[in-house]
Amino acid sequence: MSDPLELLRARYGAAHVPGSASRYAPEAINPVLETLLAHRSVRGFRSDALPGGTLELLIAAAQSAPSSSNLQTFSVVSLEEPERKARVATLAADQNFIREAPLFLAWLVDLSRLQHIASAAGVTAEGLEYLDTFLMGAIDAALAAQNVVTAAESLGLGTVYVGALRNRPLEVARELGLPKSVFPLFGLAVGRPDEARPASVKPRLSQALVLHREQYGTTPIDSGIESYDALIAEFNRSQNLPPARWTERTLERVRTASALRGRDELREQLVVQGFELK
């Protein structure tokens, strides 16, 4: 069992561990908290197949997550066949870890079941035409997927999300045979971490920047961002990466529409796939 205070120091930097250290005493920490706090995204997988039944257990964890009004507006396509997985990897920014991982889950906003029920009953389904309902499906899918991340890590597996599944979503939809009212939201690669390429706990912004008490804070955030920049530069150095600050990477990512790598077309693509987004 890892020392929780060590995990928190890795997460926030030694100077920014939040709250009272006594909460992080080993006897105050349970295996669930330890799993959550120790999260790291894995991008180097061994190719071993997962033990039989793992997929079903992960999906049971996913479906145990809350669902808005119990409408269950998500579905998953699981990919294990190497060739289809490789084609999807190519569509998703050509990321090789998708080919490596024995399991890739494509998480879908799925309003088609509700559409089907309404058609079968001969009633309207106006609610499905609104942006809020798409958003509800996205939230449902994200809650479910995060349960899979936690479940997988408890089993010694590693995961990484793939937002690039939205770079070319209509091609992904064709590859997966998605009907109207179903849209690929993000991917999740799952497999046994390759110990030769270990992942590290990524530092985050201090709680002072993210958690606001009673009202949204109005205190200046520059010094908090400056010290986070230094923390990230040091983290990158420790990973043998160029010591870029957070601010630099972030500005590259948001400066132009073209940095979205096709995702600036999401709205039009959702309409094509049957989401009116009123």
Next chain:
Amino acid sequence: MSDPLELLRARYGAAHVPGSASRYAPEAINPVLETLLAHRSVRGFRSDALPGGTLELLIAAAQSAPSSSNLQTFSVVSLEEPERKARVATLAADQNFIREAPLFLAWLVDLSRLQHIASAAGVTAEGLEYLDTFLMGAIDAALAAQNVVTAAESLGLGTVYVGALRNRPLEVARELGLPKSVFPLFGLAVGRPDEARPASVKPRLSQALVLHREQYGTTPIDSGIESYDALIAEFNRSQNLPPARWTERTLERVRTASALRGRDELREQLVVQGFELK
């Protein structure tokens, strides 16, 4: 420790437990899986304050969740003051459990930090104007919030999401002092469950309807939905609720725009709050 097979029977109905039962033998289950599988939403809270440091520990779990490109596009406002919490309860469909719970977390899509960084650097932030970036923030927030649900349950606390925080989001934004580029996504009530009003594991659709292998399934779903309808009617009966089928409740919820309770205006409200959603 609960019997995991019992939890799966409650989740799917005895006839639809997925995969091989051997995966659910007590020795194959760890405390993390048990926590995830045993989830139930709590709507009856005791008013006891949470132990000191709990909030910081929950937020550390939240920030340990993955974040797209590490952009960390969410924030949280924590509400503990009874009067403000009561006003927010009124805005969020007047749900009394928000008043009861000692802690209410308002989860926010927050692009204002990135906007601030870009302004300070004197560069554009075109990427923030797109629907995909709002969606990214919503997914970031949902992954983080779900870690809080899991962490809270491991500490013996209960939670329930509040999608109705989007019923009157601009009023919520005023109450919480949200600046432009920050939007209330959903709430989460947290507290000690009131044993006098226990919550139950809610049955879900069978995996055959939600999990698709390699490609989205084309087999008819009517018989699966019919048996789920029976399962939900039985569940409602066991809770001393009217024995409504899933289909009925679902159709009520999606039939008309007015059933969205104001959320049909989400798009316009996001624009007012500074999200262009290009």
